[in-house]
Amino acid sequence: MTxxxxxxxxxxxxxxxxxEGLSPMDVVKFVSAFTEILAGKENQxxxxxxxxxxxxxxxxxxxxxxxxxMSMGADVVNLGLSTTPTVEIAVTELIADGGIIITASxxxxxxxxxxxxxxxxxxxxxxxxxxxxxxxxxxxxxFTTVDKLGKCTFxxxxxxxxxxxxxxxxxxxINAIKNAGFKVAVDAVNSTGGIAIPRLLKALGVSExxxxxxxxNGHFPHNPEPLPENLEDISALVVKKKANLGFVVDPxxxxxxxVCENGEMFGEEYTLVAVADYILxxxxxxxxxxxxxxxxxxxxxxxxxxxxxxSAVGEVNVVSMMKKVNAVIGGEGNGGVIYPELHYGRDALxxxxxxxxxxxxxxxxxxxxxxxxxxxxxSKNKITLEKGMDTEIILEKMKEHYKSYPCNDIDGLRIxxxxxxxxxxxxxxxxxxxIYSESNSxxxxxxxxxxxxxxxxxxILEND
Numbered sequence: 449m450t451x452x453x454x455x456x457x458x459x460x461x462x463x464x465x466x467x468e469g470l471s472p473m474d475v476v477k478f479v480s481a482f483t484e485i486l487a488g489k490e491n492q493x494x495x496x497x498x499x500x501x502x503x504x505x506x507x508x509x510x511x512x513x514x515x516x517x518m519s520m521g522a523d524v525v526n527l528g529l530s531t532t533p534t535v536e537i538a539v540t541e542l543i544a545d546g547g548i549i550i551t552a553s554x555x556x557x558x559x560x561x562x563x564x565x566x567x568x569x570x571x572x573x574x575x576x577x578x579x580x581x582x583x584x585x586x587x588x589x590x591f592t593t594v595d596k597l598g599k600c601t602f603x604x605x606x607x608x609x610x611x612x613x614x615x616x617x618x619x620x621x622i623n624a625i626k627n628a629g630f631k632v633a634v635d636a637v638n639s640t641g642g643i644a645i646p647r648l649l650k651a652l653g654v655s656e657x658x659x660x661x662x663x664x665n666g667h668f669p670h671n672p673e674p675l676p677e678n679l680e681d682i683s684a685l686v687v688k689k690k691a692n693l694g695f696v697v698d699p700x701x702x703x704x705x706x707v708c709e710n711g712e713m714f715g716e717e718y719t720l721v722a723v724a725d726y727i728l729x730x731x732x733x734x735x736x737x738x739x740x741x742x743x744x745x746x747x748x749x750x751x752x753x754x755x756x757x758x759s760a761v762g763e764v765n766v767v768s769m770m771k772k773v774n775a776v777i778g779g780e781g782n783g784g785v786i787y788p789e790l791h792y793g794r795d796a797l798x799x800x801x802x803x804x805x806x807x808x809x810x811x812x813x814x815x816x817x818x819x820x821x822x823x824x825x826x827s828k829n830k831i832t833l834e835k836g837m838d839t840e841i842i843l844e845k846m847k848e849h850y851k852s853y854p855c856n857d858i859d860g861l862r863i864x865x866x867x868x869x870x871x872x873x874x875x876x877x878x879x880x881x882x883i884y885s886e887s888n889s890x891x892x893x894x895x896x897x898x899x900x901x902x903x904x905x906x907x908i909l910e911n912d
Contacts, residue, residue, distance in 0.1 A: 453478075453581055456571065456762060459552050459561030462505045470560055475512045479548065480591075481584035482564050483520040485576060486545050493598070494522035497538045497565075499530030499606075500550035501699040502639040502664035505560045509550050513562070514600050517548075521592035524600040529640050529664055530607060531701035532563070533795035537613065538606045539569035540791070551700035554673035557666065570792050571764045610797060611648050617789060619730055620801045621809065626653030628808035633658040633691045633707070635682040637672045638665050639699035641796070648797055652804060658689050674698055674705035674783060676713045683711035693807070693814040697796045703783040704796035706803065708814040717742040717781040721821055723799055724777045726806035727787070728752035733776030736769045738762070739862045740871050740884045741781030744822045760859030761873065767792045781826075827893035829883040830875075831904055839874040839881060845907045846872065846900075863900075868892065870900050 451460035451469055458478045460470030467474065486494055496517050500506040506529075514524050525542055527535060532549050539547040547565035555561070564572045564580070572580070592598075614620060632654050636642035642662030649657045660682055661669050671678040674696045686694040686707050693714075694707035706714035714722070721744045724735050728749065735749045738761045746756035754776075759769035766786060770778040779786045784794035787802065810817055833839065843861045854864040860873035860881075870885040883900060887893040 453584075454577070456577065456764070457561050457563040459555065459559060461558050462508075462560055463558075470509070472512050475509055475562065476516045477584045477587060477589075478562055478580065479513050479516040480520060480589045481580045482546070482548070482562075483517060483522055484583055484589065485580060486522075487520070494520075494546075495525065495542065495544040496522050497525045497527065497535055497542060497544045497547040498550070499527035499532075499535035499538070499547070501531075501552075501701075502529055502642075502666045503552065503557055503560060503668075503699060504666040506550055506666065509560050509562075513548055513550060518598035518600055519591045520589075520598070521596050522598045524598060526600055526602050527606050528602060528604045529643060530604075531610075531640050531644055531797065533702055533791065533793050533797060534606050534610045534644070536565060536569035536793040536795075537610050537791050538603075539565055539567065541606070541609065549700065553700050554698040554703065556672065557668050568792070570767055573764060607644050607647065611644070611651050613790060614648065614798050614801045615651050617787075617798070617801070619727065619789075619805065620652070621805045622651075622653050624808040625804050626655075628692075628804075629655045630693070630804065630808070631656040631658065631689065631691045632804075633660060633682055633686050633689060633694035634662060635660045635679065635694065635696045636662045636664075636701075637668050637670070637674075637697070637699055638663050639668070639672070639697075639701075640664050641697040641699075641701045644701060644797060645695060645697065645800065648800060652801060654804070658685065658691055660685055668699070672699050674703055674716065679705065679707065679713070683707055683713075687711040695796075695800055701796045702794040704785060704799040704803075705783050706814065708818060710815055712815065714814060714818050716783040717824070717826065718744065718818060718821060719783045719799060719803070720777075720779040720781065720785055721745050721748055722806060722817065723785050723787075723802045724748055725752070725821070726802055726809075727777040728754055731776050734773045736766055736773060736775045736778035738766055738780050739856060739859055740873070742824050742826065743867060743869065743886060744824050747822045758856065758862070763794055765859070822888075824886050824888060825890040825893045826884060826886045827890065827897045829885075829897045829901065830880045831883065831901060833879045833881065835879070837879075837908065842881070842904060842907055843872060843874070846903065849903060849907075865896070868896055870896055872900070872904075
């Protein structure tokens, strides 16, 4: 069994011994710690929003989360089956003190997780996350008396509210989408995207919606991470039904993958690129993605007169950088679109609306639109480290070795070679260094990775 405690949330496998998986005791401990942090900021009674994806363990974890919050004296607004971006929006709409999303995102069915939001509906900062872990480890909680127990109310209206807010955005053009007469396929991996996406597409005026795996029962029909190797069914369906395109989301609907009319992937890196291109054509401004995301976003940003900035990996870091540079669009290369006009969080639903508007106004097919963007290829590799190896020393020596090239060390080490780059990051959960490299061909990207891996090997030998 596995339990991973990090500043970005608590995730683990269900079942087994407490402390070795995400057990009921672990849920109580971390939810109590989060509530104590919020209580330290406020004198009045807390209001906390809770929502979950459709995975099988969700109902069980949900009851424990809500009961724990009530036992700490907090009032709960339970959204039930929802999406991560919907919960984020609900926190601000309800003027709540925070939120908890019960989702393991793209992890398989045996996993679940707790993700914590602040009063802005954004993921808690690294500093607050560290504080939460410290409080949880002490396990010295004070639960409220019976006359001060919190109350729990159920409100499943926020998916519709979320869709309404998207449809009202200035750059979402429902008439253009209606006139395009799109036929769209959807794979929601039998989670809450199956509730939200068909409703959204109908509200946007899509002519025909073809549903695949949209029953929110938590029985994932394939690996829930929206990567090409997991999407053969919808690729075949798009071609068979002669759909204009297909949309695929992960279980909590914050990542968006797109399938073109010929069954080929638009490319998860290019979801953000295409949406950003549309935004920048209509609203001048800056963009942000993380250091492991494609150079294509920087190219598109420069072409449209904006400035691109790179952040450390992680949504909270992207959001922080977006605020710093006043970005009009940002996100991550895993299909995560962050559109601050709506809210500061990865949101596949707003990504769908903006992409369909862009596609409709372009007058192009999905594949033809993809062909208008620079073609880059990312190779993803890793090195497993033996016990005792110091990753910081390895990265420092690599920085010295490549000191004649531009280097960014805000998150591991990213080295830029003209239009090629390589990003080295140590894992927070495994003894490995992840190596992402990008070039204008896969063979070049792979060769760049091999060169860097060889350099790391030489450094390791020197330090034996």
